[in-house]
Amino acid sequence: MANSPVILGCRMLETKGPVTRVEQMIVSAARLIQDKSVLMVGTQWPIIVSLLAKALHAPEITICYEGGAIIEKVPDRIPFFTGDPVVNSSSVLIGDSFDTLGAVLHGGRADMALLSAASVDRYGNINTTCVGDYRSPKIRFGGSGGACDFGSLAPKTTIVLEHDKKRFPEMVDFITTPGNLKGKDNRRESGLRPNTGPHAVVTTLGLFNFDKEGEMVLTAYNPTASVREVKDAVQWDLKTHKDVGPLDPPSEKELEVLRVQIDPGGMYLREARLLKKSEVVI
Amino acid sequence: MSRTEKLMPMSDAIDRYVADGDVLYLGGFIQQDPFAAAHEIIRQGRKDLTVSKCASLILVDQMIGAGVVSRLITSFTWNPLPAQAHCFVRALTRQVPHKIDMEEYSILALNLAYFAGALNLPYVATKTMLGSGFDWEQTDFGVKNRLKFETSPFTGERVCLVPPIKHDVGIMQVQRCDPYGNAQAWGMMGEVRYGLQSCEKLIICAEEIVDTDVITRDPNRTLVPAFRVNAVVKEPWGSHPAPMAGYYDMDWPYNAYYEKETRTEDQFQNFLEKWVYGIRDRKAYLKLIKQDRLDALIPERFDSDPVPYGKLTSHFGVPYA
Numbered sequence: 001m002a003n004s005p006v007i008l009g010c011r012m013l014e015t016k017g018p019v020t021r022v023e024q025m026i027v028s029a030a031r032l033i034q035d036k037s038v039l040m041v042g043t044q045w046p047i048i049v050s051l052l053a054k055a056l057h058a059p060e061i062t063i064c065y066e067g068g069a070i071i072e073k074v075p076d077r078i079p080f081f082t083g084d085p086v087v088n089s090s091s092v093l094i095g096d097s098f099d100t101l102g103a104v105l106h107g108g109r110a111d112m113a114l115l116s117a118a119s120v121d122r123y124g125n126i127n128t129t130c131v132g133d134y135r136s137p138k139i140r141f142g143g144s145g146g147a148c149d150f151g152s153l154a155p156k157t158t159i160v161l162e163h164d165k166k167r168f169p170e171m172v173d174f175i176t177t178p179g180n181l182k183g184k185d186n187r188r189e190s191g192l193r194p195n196t197g198p199h200a201v202v203t204t205l206g207l208f209n210f211d212k213e214g215e216m217v218l219t220a221y222n223p224t225a226s227v228r229e230v231k232d233a234v235q236w237d238l239k240t241h242k243d244v245g246p247l248d249p250p251s252e253k254e255l256e257v258l259r260v261q262i263d264p265g266g267m268y269l270r271e272a273r274l275l276k277k278s279e280v281v282i
Numbered sequence: 283m284s285r286t287e288k289l290m291p292m293s294d295a296i297d298r299y300v301a302d303g304d305v306l307y308l309g310g311f312i313q314q315d316p317f318a319a320a321h322e323i324i325r326q327g328r329k330d331l332t333v334s335k336c337a338s339l340i341l342v343d344q345m346i347g348a349g350v351v352s353r354l355i356t357s358f359t360w361n362p363l364p365a366q367a368h369c370f371v372r373a374l375t376r377q378v379p380h381k382i383d384m385e386e387y388s389i390l391a392l393n394l395a396y397f398a399g400a401l402n403l404p405y406v407a408t409k410t411m412l413g414s415g416f417d418w419e420q421t422d423f424g425v426k427n428r429l430k431f432e433t434s435p436f437t438g439e440r441v442c443l444v445p446p447i448k449h450d451v452g453i454m455q456v457q458r459c460d461p462y463g464n465a466q467a468w469g470m471m472g473e474v475r476y477g478l479q480s481c482e483k484l485i486i487c488a489e490e491i492v493d494t495d496v497i498t499r500d501p502n503r504t505l506v507p508a509f510r511v512n513a514v515v516k517e518p519w520g521s522h523p524a525p526m527a528g529y530y531d532m533d534w535p536y537n538a539y540y541e542k543e544t545r546t547e548d549q550f551q552n553f554l555e556k557w558v559y560g561i562r563d564r565k566a567y568l569k570l571i572k573q574d575r576l577d578a579l580i581p582e583r584f585d586s587d588p589v590p591y592g593k594l595t596s597h598f599g600v601p602y603a
Contacts (some may be wrong), residue, residue, distance in 0.1 A: 046363065066389050067337070067470040068310045081362045083312030084338065085525035085532060088469045089584050096337075096471035097311070128358075129331075129386075129415060131285065131372075140374045142360035142367070144414075145337075148388035178413040189480040190413030191440025193432070214408040227545040272361055 007263045014271065021204035022162070022269065023258060024222050026072050027250040029160045031113070033270045037111035038062045038104065040150050043081040045160040046114035046256075048098040048268045050188055051078065055257050061229040063112065063269030064100040078263055080273050101146055105153045112199070113154030115147055115177065120159055121212050124179025126151060127172035134174055135206030138221060144176050150239070151177035152192055163203035167235040180214030207247060215239060249260035287461040288514045294565065295485045295513035296322045299451050305332040307396075308341070309454030310547065311472020312362070313532075317454040317523035318517045318564040319487055322346040325558055334569050335447055336392050336473040340540050343367035346382060346559070347550045353383040355447065358390050362532075365541045369550060372487070378547060385428060387415065392442050393457040393473045398446035399480030405436065422521045452481030454506060455521045457528065458496065459488035463511025466503040469527030478506050487517045487531050499591070517564055519576065530579040533571075 012035050026049050033039065034055035041063050050063050050075050063071040065082035075090035088094060104110050117126040118141045128147055130144045132138035151157050157179075161167060179198040180187050187197055201208040217239045223246040231238045236240040250258070259269065267273040300306065300323055323331075330352045335342050338359035339427050345351050347369030359370045364462055372378040375585075387395060394406040413416060417431060430443040454474065458469035465486045467474070478484060484506060489516070497504060523540075524534035544550040561567055570575065 043362075060356075064548070065470075067472040069470055079533065081312075081364070083362070083470060083472075084312055085469065085527060085581075088527040089581075094468070094470055096475055097389055097393045097473055101393070108388060135417065137375055140366075140371045142364075143356065143358040143386055144388045146389040148414050148416070149390040149410045152388075152414070174415040176415060179414050187413060190417065191409070191442075192412050193409060196345060217429070244601040274365075275535060 004244055007103065009223060010246055018175065019255065021224065024191065024224075024247060025204045026258060027254050028094060028207055028244055028247050029158065030056065030254075032158055032202070033058050033061060033112065036060045038064065038109060040064050040066075040100070040105050040110045040146075040152060040154055040169055041082065042066070042113070042147060043083075043145070044055070044116040045268070046089050046116060047079050047082065047156055048263060049114055049260050051075075052254075052258050056114070056254060063152050064096060066101055068096040068099045074262070076110045076263075078210060078267055080267065097146075101149050104191050105149060112156040112158060113150035113272075115150055115157060115159050117147075117161045117167075117168060117177070119172055120161065120201055120216075121168070121172045121180040122170050122216055123181060123183050124157075124159070124201065124210055125172050125175045125181065125217060126176070126177035126179065127174050129174040129176045131173050131195075135242040138262070147177045151179065151198070153196055153197055155276040157197060158201050158202065160197065163205040163230075163233055165233045167236060180210060183214040190266065205233055209241070217241050218244055220245055223249050283461050285508075287547075288463050288511060289491065290460050290513055291316055291324070292322045292487070292515045292517060294522055295319075295515050296326055296328075299483050299485055299512055300328055303330045304328075304450040305404050305448070306454035306601045307449035308333060308335040309452060309474045310337075310524065311470055311474060312337045312339060313469045313521075313525045313527060314455050314467065314474075315339065315521050316399060316453045316487055317341055317522060317524060318347055318455070318520035318567070319453045319485065319515070321558045321564075321567070322487050322547050323553070324350055332532065333479075334447060336389060336477065338367070338370075339521045340367060340537065343369045343525070343544075344554070345556070346370050346373050347544070348554055351380040351382055352380075353385065355385045355392070355549070357387055357389045361537055361540055361541050365537075368541070368544045372547065385413055387411070387444070388414075388416075389473070391429075391442070392447075393476065394444045396446040396476040396480045397438065397472055398444060399448040400476040403446055404563045405430075405445055407443055409441065410439060411442045421482065427512055447480060449481040451483040451485065452478050453485045453487065454505070455487040455489075455526070457488070457526065458490045458492045459486050459514050460492055460497050460508070461514060462494065463508035463514050464497045465505050465511065466495060466500070467505045469504055475505065477536075477543060479510075484511045485513045485515065487515045489518050489520070489526060491516050500589075520564060520569055522568075522571065522576075522579075528581070530576070530586075531581055533575070533579055600602065
């Protein structure tokens with residue numbers, strides 16, 4: 001019987017140690033964020049990516065969460081998800097979803113959206129709904145949340161997820177969040193606004209962008225991986241950019257800020273928030 | 283002026299105002315989930331409810347597992363660890379404990395549906411959800427017959443028409459409320475404002491019951507006025523393990539505990555026996571949690587400054603002769 005509360009993680013002062021693929025993914029995604037931009041930020045990886053950018057090269061970004069929070073500073077503790085109550089005392093505006101998904105995103109005032117995903121396909125469509133038939137799914141995920149809104153309405157949707165071949169099918173079973181749909185003009189034909197849609201995918205194996213056909217193209221790979229490894233880790237014949245090369249590894253500064261300032265408890269970097277190692281008994 | 287006090291115990295509020303087959307709105311966008319009320323609904327054995335909750339975490343999972351839900355209106359359902367919500371997944375993949383019908387929207391689309399319900403609008407047009415799996419013209423499933431995809435008579439562009447959603451009864455846990463039902467809440471509000479306004483009847487559960495004077499000194503913070511409210515329940519810690527801004531943090535380890543303890547149907551039944559059926563009310567629940575766990579969730583004080591509303595007692599300034 002554990003009567004005392006579980007203490008989550010411990011402060012990690014160790015800044016040395018090899019760069020993990022997750023750290024490379026977070027740093028590479030953060031570099032895509034331009035200072036002074038207005039970001040719609042989804043739950044999980046986008047939280048740490050956007051806060052790292054704010055602490056480094058993009059101090060004047062405005063971070064918007066789907067529940068109605070607008071944030072200008074790095075919160076006192078890293079939010080575990082966008083509804084984390086630490087957001088109540090770290091924001092410049094706390095309102096409702098109409099303030100962020102409505103006035104900012106649907107209103108056309110967002111510059112970029114950051115999303116996590118269960119799986120992404122060849123045309124940047126995201127599935128966070130189900131595997132198999134929708135009416136009798138084999139596997140069921142949580143559902144859209146604000147993701148469909150981000151992908152439908154944001155000018156540059158950037159998707160951040162751990163790379164796993166299972167998560168990169170040629171076509172997702174369910175389009176929770178529209179990317180380029182079936183490619184070419186299909187997105188426009190569906191009625192989605194011009195100048196919206198997927199911009200980049202950042203994974204533990206590399207960075208991907210989209211060509212004129214709306215298809216995902218490998219732009220750069222994790223320096224510990226190779227073009228071959230990435231091509232083998234998707235379920236279709238992946239296109240590669242003519243100038244494909246390795247991603248720049250994190251600088252000392254980037255790594256230090258990430259490990260010491262943004263996530264000292266290893267909540268994301270070492271998955272401490274999942275409490276896998278703790279005995280949770282009540 | 284005589285006014286009706288609506289204070290009553292949770293058991294009376296649920297008994298009087300939540301009926302089998304109701305369309306039930308549950309407020310709280312991750313924060314302020316009405317756990318105490320949901321547990322009482324389960325204890326009283328309500329069935330065939332349509333539960334409408336924009337951000338569904340383990341509260342909705344428990345209601346599904348307990349068999350009280352026949353239809354779910356939502357934008358997502360999961361354990362925020364992140365982990366799957368086991369009862370939700372069992373219901374959708376194996377119809378355990380029984381089949382539930384899904385009506386899914388994006389968060390913005392669901393906000394618009396509640397807004398349309400609150401204002402009694404026939405529909406609202408939006409540019410979200412086009413082309414997604416919910417776009418029935420392409421995939422013929424999802425919220426078919428609920429969303430329509432049409433051409434705007436003004437601009438000629440393709441739009442998604444979102445229908446109004448209205449509820450028989452709504453429940454929300456707030457920070458404070460007067461005995462008549464003037465309810466004030468703060469923190470992230472998600473879909474809550476129009477969610478509550480789209481309900482015929484309302485049950486307000488509050489951390490604290492305050493005098494009406496407290497409400498009138500800060501009316502900007504009022505979520506719903508008394509005339510819309512049917513019952514007021516004083517229920518401190520009524521949102522645990524969800525957070526309540528200024529009062530308590532999310533009990534994060536409880537999410538991990540719940541994930542581990544509900545992986546099988548048998549485990550879930552044991553969970554329900556321990557935390558819902560085996561106890562009478564919220565007081566007994568809090569004894570199970572234990573005081574030191576609760577103490578650890580109370581945040582350091584961080585208050586806003588009072589704002590001047592200005593008291594006006596006479597008309598006119600100095601006339602411009």
